[in-house]
Amino acid sequence: MKSVRVVSATRVVVTTVLVALLQACAAPLAVDMADNWKPVNALGDVPKEIPLKEEAELHKYQMLPTDSTLRMLLERWAKENGGSLDWQYPADLTLVSGLEPIKDNNLQRALNAVRRTYAAQKLRIQVLGNKSLLVSRMP
Numbered sequence: 001m002k003s004v005r006v007v008s009a010t011r012v013v014v015t016t017v018l019v020a021l022l023q024a025c026a027a028p029l030a031v032d033m034a035d036n037w038k039p040v041n042a043l044g045d046v047p048k049e050i051p052l053k054e055e056a057e058l059h060k061y062q063m064l065p066t067d068s069t070l071r072m073l074l075e076r077w078a079k080e081n082g083g084s085l086d087w088q089y090p091a092d093l094t095l096v097s098g099l100e101p102i103k104d105n106n107l108q109r110a111l112n113a114v115r116r117t118y119a120a121q122k123l124r125i126q127v128l129g130n131k132s133l134l135v136s137r138m139p
Contacts, residue, residue, distance in 0.1 A: 071093070083131030088134065089136055107127065
């Protein structure tokens with residue numbers, strides 16, 4: 001009689017575990033999607049123009065988060081101008097908040113703002129004939 005109860009109880013436990021496992025594997029019903037969706041990579045039959053920012057909004061000479069020192073900033077500007085940087089100043093200089101407003105497409109105007117910002121350091125910045133920048137100290 002005891003063995004029948006044990007077998008019966010075992011069957012109930014096994015059945016309960018199997019039902020629980022089957023319920024855990026059941027997936028919910030799919031959400032009904034609206035009719036206005038499109039696949040991500042669907043291509044159109046004709047090209048469409050995508051407006052870009054105006055050239056006036058894109059500033060070539062400005063301080064970027066990747067610039068960590070004045071030398072790195074001016075080196076990047078020299079490359080963008082088609083030249084290189086000749087740094088003859090005795091030390092590198094940290095960037096200051098006075099450079100943040102510089103946003104220009106004209107290299108000379110941008111360099112004038114840099115000269116004014118670093119006037120106390122007697123910084124001389126010259127654009128050479130080969131589009132390179134020469135940075136030195138004024139006497």
